[in-house]
Amino acid sequence: MLEYAQKTIARQGMAVLAAFMFVLLFANPCFAYHNYYELGKKAYSEGDYVKAGRYLGIAAKRAPNHAKCHYYYAQALIKLELYDWAQREYERVIEIAPKSREAAYAARGIANIEQYYLARLGKLDNLSYSGYSGGKTAEQKSKILSVGENYIQNALENGLITRWNTNKMPIKLFIERATDVPGYQNYYYASIKRASDDWEKGVMGGLIKFVLVDSPEKADIKLFFVVKIDLATGNKYIPGIATPKTMQNRLLSYEIKLATQKPDGHPLSANEMHALALHEFGHALGIRGHSSKVTDIMYPEGNFNLVSKGMKLSERDINTITLLYTLDADISNFDEGEIPVKNSERNEKLLGSTEQRLNNELKEALDYTEKYPDVALSWTQLGTVYFNLKEYEKAVSCLQKAIKIDPSYLHAREKLAFTYKEMGNFEIASEHLKKLTEIEPDNINFSYNYALYLTENKRYQEARQVLDAIMRRNPEAKNNQSIMKLNDYLNKL
DSSP states (O other), rough: OOHHHHHHHHHHHHHHHHHHHHHHTOOTTSSSSSHHHHHHHHHTTOHHHHHHHHHHHHHHHHHHOOOOOHHHHHHHHTTOOOOHHHHHHHHHHHHHHHTTTTHHHHHHHHHHHHHHHHHHHTTSSSSTTTTTTOOHHHHHHHHHHHOOOGGGGGOOBBBBBBBOOOHHHHHHHEEETTTTTOOOOOOOHHHHHHHHHHHHHHSSSGGEEEEESSSGGGGGGGEEEESSOOOTTTTOOEEEEEEEEEEEEEEEEEEEEEEETTSSSSSOHHHHHHHHHHHHHHHHHHHOOOOOOSTTTTTTOOOOOOOOOOOOOOHHHHHHHHHHHTTTBBOOOOOTOOOSSSSOHHHHHOOOOHHHHHHHHHHHHHHHHHHOTTTHHHHHHHHHHHTTTTHHHHHHHHHHHHHHHHTTTTHHHHHHHHHHHHHEEEEHHHHHHHHHHHTTTTOHHHHHHHHHHHHTTTTTHHHHHHHHHHHHHHGGGGOOOOHHHHHHHTOOO
8 A cells, every 4th residue: 555655646746857857958067066056955945946856956966976965856856745756865865875964864754755655545644744735836837847849649549648657667678689580780789779778868867767678578668670560551661660568558568560671671770770769669658649840759750861860869759758757647557456547637737638639639640641541550540539539430431441451450450349349239349359369369458358348248158268268378368367357257157
């Protein structure tokens, strides 16, 4: 329970962090750390804790072994109700100068934070001490939300926020060394590692962290190489694709595939692979759509026309991902049974209502299909938006076009099945759900959805057969909570 409270408080505080993280990115390099330190202390004494946090954060970054910098930074974070972040700074003080007066104060601060979490759980009554009372003023909130120009509306899919849980950093990353894949170059690995480092360093404050792992089974993001992307997209060259694996509101993993060759058969240069990896990592971090500005790394063309100029993350790219990671997630690597924040006031204040978000997505999807009419992904995205707007006939038309372009594009077939389900057409919905389990018989998600649909329609024996089959084929299914619950339900009938 204490851990859950800490996660909840952390989510509520991330919006504040965005305000001064942006300032950290563009702080004057000629300004010595002690100038920022003094400015921060002055702002703190005047009660301007947002400004204090900005200046002291810069000072602490530039003087990593200055105990007082970290202590005052922690104090400012406490005033901003960023308790989890403050605790890290207190711990840093103790690490730097364990016998100092600041270390003693820091230890007391950590104890107070733990008491605060317990109080939020209702375990302590009448808790009242300096630094933990009162909410943020309207002026503070307006500063918090000012993260600069961004394209956050295009980062959503189905009006939902998808991102990794900041409390579970680092993200485990596997990069394949595909020496047996035609066209693979040894420098590709370094280009991709540089891209992950760029995202990590671009977003200040430790919001995003990566750690390399040695097998895809251990990874959150798995990156593989192929000669070409296996999508039937006419003459359209697809250099990379990032595909999420989800179970209801849980983000299980992301798979990135990168092409080793350009259409002419030549390998990508180090800069081209770097730009491509930057783009696909952006998707895997949660930017589900694209930017409309060619100077952003998330522009849909892959930016190969700009790599000679040293393509890198733009200010808008950084602002968008920073803002995304201050929003309450709808889909994330939640623990099983963990419930996302519903009707988030923060999300609605920043992004508008769900209907407004979907209308923005519809405009983008229409533009995308006009630009790429021969790409299955385009029609799938448009069909998905129509599905969420409950315009099911239009959704069916778009999704059927996607499947005609690429019969192997399973996301389109899955969405088509759910569309027919909402329309009450059991036979066609069941046909598509069954087809998915035949194409990928080891896919737990496909089998669960098919078995659940059969159960809802009182086809219990067939549902049992589907669950028995997936548990035979994939040992992980026996430990999957959703599979186990459905199986228990069927066994009790």
